[in-house]
Structure formats: C-alpha cells, structure tokens
Amino acid sequence: MEQVDVAVVGAGPAGVAAAAAARQAGASVVLLDRHAFPRDKSCGDGIAAEGLDQLAALGVDVRAVTAGYPVLHRIRLTSPGGSVVDGRMHRSVHVIPREVLDARLVGEAVRLGAELRQHRVRSLVADADGVTLDGTLRASVVIGADGAESVVRRLVDRPHQQATRTAIAIRGYAAASPQWPGTQVIVMTDAHWPAYAWTFPIGDGRANVGYGQLLQGPPLSRAELLVGLDRLLPDLGPIEGLRAAHLPLSPGRAAVRDGRVLLVGDALGLVNPLSGEGISYAVISGALAGRAATMPGDPGTTYRRALKVRLGRHLRDAALMHRLNRWPSVLDAGVRAAADDDEMFQSLVRFGLADGGVTLRALRGTVRELSHGAAGSR
Structure with a gap:
C-alpha cells in the first residue's frame, strides 16, 4: 500500500x-x-x-x-433598513x-x-x-x-x-455597474432576513453578482433566488454562469x-x-x-x-x-454608527471579511444608535 x-x-x-x-x-x-x-x-x-x-x-x-x-479599495454596504456606509478599506480586496x-x-x-x-x-x-x-x-x-x-x-x-444555520446563495456574472467603479457593493434586506445581494467587479467589465439568504423553511428554487437578486439589484442585465450552493454558517x-x-x-x-x-x-x-x-x-x-x-x-x-442579527435593527444601528466613525467602519470590514472581533467601540456605537432610534420613534 x-x-x-x-x-x-x-x-x-x-x-x-x-x-x-x-x-x-x-x-x-x-x-x-x-x-x-x-x-x-x-x-x-x-x-x-x-x-x-x-x-x-x-x-x-x-x-x-x-x-x-x-485591487478593490472601497466597500459600500446598505443595511436592511436602508442606512448606507461607503468607505475606503485600510486593507484591500481582490x-x-x-x-x-x-x-x-x-x-x-x-x-x-x-x-x-x-x-x-x-x-x-x-x-x-x-x-x-x-x-x-x-x-x-x-x-x-x-x-x-x-x-x-x-x-x-x-x-x-443544523438547518437553521445553513444559507443558500446563487451567483453569476453580469456587466459591472458604472455607478460604483472599483467598489464591492452589498445590499441587505429585511425581507426573508437575513438576506443580501452583492456585486463585486472583477476588472474586465464584468462583476460577480449574487444573492443569498438563510434557510428557514422549504428549499428555495433558483427562480426564487433570482427574484431576490432582482429586487435588490435591478437592471443587472443578462447574467451568465449561474451557480447555487449551500453555506454552513459557523x-x-x-x-x-x-x-x-x-x-x-x-x-x-x-x-x-x-x-x-x-x-x-x-x-x-x-x-x-x-x-x-x-x-x-x-x-x-x-x-x-x-x-x-x-x-x-x-x-x-x-x-x-448571528444571534443579534435576528433583529435587523441591530445591524441598521451598526451601519449608521460606522458611517460616522472610520475606526468602527474598519472594524466592521475586518469582522466581515477576515478574522476581526466585535470591539467595545462598535458595541457602544451600535447601542447609541439604537437608543437614538428608539427615542426618535416615540
């Protein structure tokens, strides 16, 4: 042998x-x-x-x-409630x-x-x-x-x-948007939360585009996933190379x-x-x-x-x-705080793309924004 x-x-x-x-x-x-x-x-x-x-x-x-x-230096994130943070990352992405x-x-x-x-x-x-x-x-x-x-x-x-921690996503390639050159774009939605769509340019006039959401019921069809993508990123045009996969979340x-x-x-x-x-x-x-x-x-x-x-x-x-994000308002507050605080923005990026942690500054900023939102609703 x-x-x-x-x-x-x-x-x-x-x-x-x-x-x-x-x-x-x-x-x-x-x-x-x-x-x-x-x-x-x-x-x-x-x-x-x-x-x-x-x-x-x-x-x-x-x-x-x-x-x-x-190299891509920028990322634009839209929270489930529509808050936006758009900034330059300290560490780049390919x-x-x-x-x-x-x-x-x-x-x-x-x-x-x-x-x-x-x-x-x-x-x-x-x-x-x-x-x-x-x-x-x-x-x-x-x-x-x-x-x-x-x-x-x-x-x-x-x-x-466990199935409650499994997501499904579909991706393909479409023409890159001239609206956000050189930028990773992520758009979240509270419909079927947690769910989001993305478009990441690859430098040859095309972008990797896709949509994913947590599985919380019957399996989703390809058509349902594409509806979710079109809802968050309309007017992408023809999409080639569509493939879907399950993601076992940590x-x-x-x-x-x-x-x-x-x-x-x-x-x-x-x-x-x-x-x-x-x-x-x-x-x-x-x-x-x-x-x-x-x-x-x-x-x-x-x-x-x-x-x-x-x-x-x-x-x-x-x-x-993962537990806190059961409530989209938590991520909304975090994105609003990151839009006004570059250190928190960089922390959010590293947490999402690499091995960063939740910082005390990020927690304080999120709690502050949650408090402001609660006060504004009264």
Missing part, C-alpha cells in the same frame, strides 16, 4: 493551504480532488488581504495568484473568479512539492496509527477540505450543520475531534454568519491543520488548540452577531 505523511482531500483554498503548510514542515503530501482544474465554484470571489498574507507566509507566490485582477483562483493556487501547491491527483474518495478507515483511503493509500493524517458537502465528514460520521466554537482526520474550511462549517465569507477561514484553518498534521502528539488535539487560539474569539463574536 502506498504510504504518505498527509493526504488532503479537496484542492480549494483550504486544501492548498493545508498542503503548503505540511510541505513547509517537510511532509510528503498528496492533494486529491475529484475535479480537473480549472473548475468553477459558486462563490463571491473576494479574497481579503489577510488571506493573501497567510498564503504568502506558506510560500505561495501571491503576485502570481492575483496577477491581472485589480476579486478573482474561483475558476482562475483555485487553478492558480493548485499550481502553487504543486510547485511547493505536493502531488496533485484527480481522484474521488469513496472509503476511509481511520485507526490509531493512520488513515486508509479507498484501500490503496495510507496516510498518517487525512485533511478533509472538500467543501460544505464534505465526503470526508460523511465517511467519518461527523454531523452536518456556529461559534468549531467542533474539532481528536484523531487523525481533520476537517477545515467549509467542511468544518467555517463560514462567516454575517457576510457569508469563507476563504479567509479556509486558508487559516487549512494552514493550522497542515501544521498540526506534522507535529508530535494527537493531530486533532493539536489542531483544536491552535484553532481556538487563532480564531476562538472571532468565532465567539461571530456566534454573538
């Missing part, structure tokens, strides 16, 4: 980060994906500077990864179609020494000493980076996220078990409940799992502790925001 140190299932950003981290530690790595690259994936396509910093620290050539796609981004990242993983194979995993047997995949490949550690519908998670009988503390099978990114349910962003989580968790796979002791224990240190506070704050 073939032996390797680490087998990574799924070659998206989480899998590439895991493979790069394990290779950085000198491990032999096989990177498995059922698809041939390039391949498309439903996503908003935005990758924050913090995610690129993490990739660069793993040896990835981020200039090669982002080449040809301009919007790169996943068909391009993932192929480039896979190329970097191969350059760093991982072996890429097109393979669909069908069986997994874990024991105290290692993990066997499909009866032919034996690895000391397996990292499941295969997305929201993770086969690895199912094979090791890990539970899926429940707070990630449920990482002991053992030699580690889950990362969407497979672990790491999706920001405020913004739906998942690439930063994917890269961070992938890097931590890749390192844990090469360290002494139980890999699951090591990974769980590292994830708690790195993302523990952020995930607790994300769970808090």
